[in-house]
Amino acid sequence: MADPPRSEPFPSSRLDSDAGALFVLQSKGEWWHAGFHLTTAIVGPTILTLPYAFRGLGWWLGFVCLTTMGLVTFYAYYLMSKVLDHCEKSGRRHIRFRELAADVLGSGWMFYVVIFIQTAINTGIGIGAILLAGQCLEIMYSSLFPQGTLKLYEFIAMVTAVMIVLSQLPSFHSLRHINCVSLLLSVGYTFLVVAACINLGLSKHAPKREYSLEPTDSGRVFSAFTSISIIAAIFGNGILPEIQATLAPPATGKMLKGLLLCYSVIFITFYSTAVSGYWVFGNSSNSNILKNLMPDQGPTLAPIVVIGLAVIFVLLQLFAIGLVYSQVAYEIMEKKSADTTQGMFSRRNLVPRLILRTLYMAFCGFMAAMLPFFGDINAVVGAFGFIPLDFVLPMLLYNMTYKPTKKSFTYWINMTIMVVFTCAGLMGAFSSIRKLVLDANKFKLFSSEVVD
Numbered sequence: 001m002a003d004p005p006r007s008e009p010f011p012s013s014r015l016d017s018d019a020g021a022l023f024v025l026q027s028k029g030e031w032w033h034a035g036f037h038l039t040t041a042i043v044g045p046t047i048l049t050l051p052y053a054f055r056g057l058g059w060w061l062g063f064v065c066l067t068t069m070g071l072v073t074f075y076a077y078y079l080m081s082k083v084l085d086h087c088e089k090s091g092r093r094h095i096r097f098r099e100l101a102a103d104v105l106g107s108g109w110m111f112y113v114v115i116f117i118q119t120a121i122n123t124g125i126g127i128g129a130i131l132l133a134g135q136c137l138e139i140m141y142s143s144l145f146p147q148g149t150l151k152l153y154e155f156i157a158m159v160t161a162v163m164i165v166l167s168q169l170p171s172f173h174s175l176r177h178i179n180c181v182s183l184l185l186s187v188g189y190t191f192l193v194v195a196a197c198i199n200l201g202l203s204k205h206a207p208k209r210e211y212s213l214e215p216t217d218s219g220r221v222f223s224a225f226t227s228i229s230i231i232a233a234i235f236g237n238g239i240l241p242e243i244q245a246t247l248a249p250p251a252t253g254k255m256l257k258g259l260l261l262c263y264s265v266i267f268i269t270f271y272s273t274a275v276s277g278y279w280v281f282g283n284s285s286n287s288n289i290l291k292n293l294m295p296d297q298g299p300t301l302a303p304i305v306v307i308g309l310a311v312i313f314v315l316l317q318l319f320a321i322g323l324v325y326s327q328v329a330y331e332i333m334e335k336k337s338a339d340t341t342q343g344m345f346s347r348r349n350l351v352p353r354l355i356l357r358t359l360y361m362a363f364c365g366f367m368a369a370m371l372p373f374f375g376d377i378n379a380v381v382g383a384f385g386f387i388p389l390d391f392v393l394p395m396l397l398y399n400m401t402y403k404p405t406k407k408s409f410t411y412w413i414n415m416t417i418m419v420v421f422t423c424a425g426l427m428g429a430f431s432s433i434r435k436l437v438l439d440a441n442k443f444k445l446f447s448s449e450v451v452d
Contacts, residue, residue: 020335021245023344024327025095026171029246031254035261036179037172037246037324041237043186043265044321045132045314048193049230050270051277051285051292056227058213059278065231066274072417073235074263076394079414080240081255083397088251095245096331097238097389104397114389115332121238121385122325123364129322131368133159136315139294140308153369160365163322167357170344172246172327175320182320183265189313190269196293196302196310197276205301209282222431229387229428232421234270236386242328290314322364329360387425392418 029037054062083104087094094100097118102111134156141148141155169175200206214220237243240255247254277289286292290310293302300307330353337352395414404411 017340018335019338019340019349020331021095022340023338023349024171024331024334025242025245026173027095027245027248028173029176029248031247031257032261033173033176033179034243034247034255034258036176036183037243038237038240038258038262039186039265040175040179040182040317040320040324041239041243042235042262043183043269044317045189045288046234047186047190047269047273048277048289048314049234049287050274051281051289052287053227053230053234054274054278055283055285056213056223058211061224062227062274062278065228066270069231069235070263070266070270072421073390074259076390076417077240077259078256079398080394081244081251081259083394083401084241084244084255085250085252086401088249093249094241096328097241100241101393101397104400114393117385117389118238118328121236121389122328124385125325126322126329126361126364127367127371129318129325130156130159130163130365131371133315133318133322134368136311136318139311143304143308156365156369159318160361160368163319163365164358164361166319166323167326167330167361168354169323170353172242172324172331175323175327178320178323182317185313185317185320186269187265189310189317190273192306192310192313193289193293194272194276196306197280197289200293200301201276201280207281207284207301209280210284211278211282213283222434225424225427226431226435228424229432232391232424232428233386235266236390238386238389239325239328242331326357326360330357333357333360384425384429387421387428391421391425 050066053065057065080100084094084100087100087103092103094103098111098114101114102108134152137155137158138150138152141150169178214223243258244251244255247258273289277292278285281289281292284292290307293307294300333356334353337356338349339346342348395418399411399414404414406412
């Protein structure tokens with residue numbers, strides 16, 4: 001485990017002997033690079049779940065929650081960026097979420113709370129990315145070879161092998177070109193899916209639409225909070241300080257431009273996917289809208305070329321997502337194992353990097369193959385992880401750093417957001433655990449069937 005911060009400030013000079021900072025979190029990027037990293041961290045194949053989230057909320061509440069989550073997360077990330085800028089101007093440049101939280105809140109235990117939550121989120125997303133990529137390969141394989149004998153875990157092993165190779169890219173900054181392509185891929189498969197949904201909705205083969213919610217009050221409440229947790233997890237990233245660390249100092253103002261780039265893509269992709277998918281399929285929307293377009297029985301509801309291209313785009317982006325969310329783990333490993341007195345590509349540093357990153361990816365791949373019901377587990381991780389890191393801590397850090405008066409509008413907005421989303425997180429966690437329990441009888445280790 002990484003060492004907790006000391007009580008004194010964190011001057012930049014301390015970074016000279018920090019291999020995690022020098023090798024993994026290199027500060028060389030421009031604002032558009034931060035935008036690429038942020039977009040890859042937020043805009044992923046999980047957006048294909050948005051029609052399913054609307055299914056538990058309905059039209060008007062779905063729009064309200066989606067818009068509220070977008071505004072709150074943008075505001076939260078902007079506040080956290082301001083706190084990081086303030087600390088940097090004070091001679092305490094923080095490049096890690098855990099150190100920022102411990103320093104501002106003045107509590108060593110916060111260091112371990114944040115690192116635990118971050119590790120759970122990042123490892124969970126790494127496992128989920130490999131699992132989903134394996135599913136994409138399986139979909140393409142079963143379409144080409146309907147009688148094929150390969151199992152899901154074999155495709156997961158193939159994805160893991162590719163991820164092991166890609167994981168050897170040494171720094172977060174070295175992913176900038178990959179994440180630029182990732183941004184284009186997210187826009188690409190969004191347009192393909194939206195076009196397929198609109199074409200289906202306007203055709204004579206359009207499915208019967210029903211937008212009713214759960215028949216019981218308790219069912220509606222649980223579904224609503226589960227949907228809120230899903231949307232919160234889709235907007236979350238939990239690694240903004242590490243992304244800002246990749247910017248060439250001074251980072252002041254650059255992160256806001258990166259956020260604007262990211263949220264421009266979010267606006268285009270999130271709303272179009274949610275509206276088109278829910279409009280066509282209503283309360284029969286699947287947890288992945290591609291599954292609605294490719295039903296188990298009967299012909300596909302969109303041209304095979306369109307679906308195939310969308311699946312390929314999703315597959316390729318999943319590699320980028322897995323790499324982005326692995327960087328915190330690599331930074332911790334590098335800080336412990338590397339020697340800053342020798343070069344990044346020296347044998348002394350190259351061998352440990354190769355071994356440790358290979359083991360980490362192999363672990364994620366093994367867990368993905370063993371737990372093909374990881375979507376349910378990820379919902380719980382999202383409720384316990386993303387909401388504290390992205391909806392609560394940024395406001396708390398800002399209030400502790402800038403100390404707005406209790407009569408100020410900013411203070412009460414921040415307090416309201418913290419209270420509301422703490423309650424929503426608790427309810428979302430309860431709802432997610434409830435779904436996990438209800439689905440427990442469907443779970444089977446190393447299964448070829450993924451539980452929705």
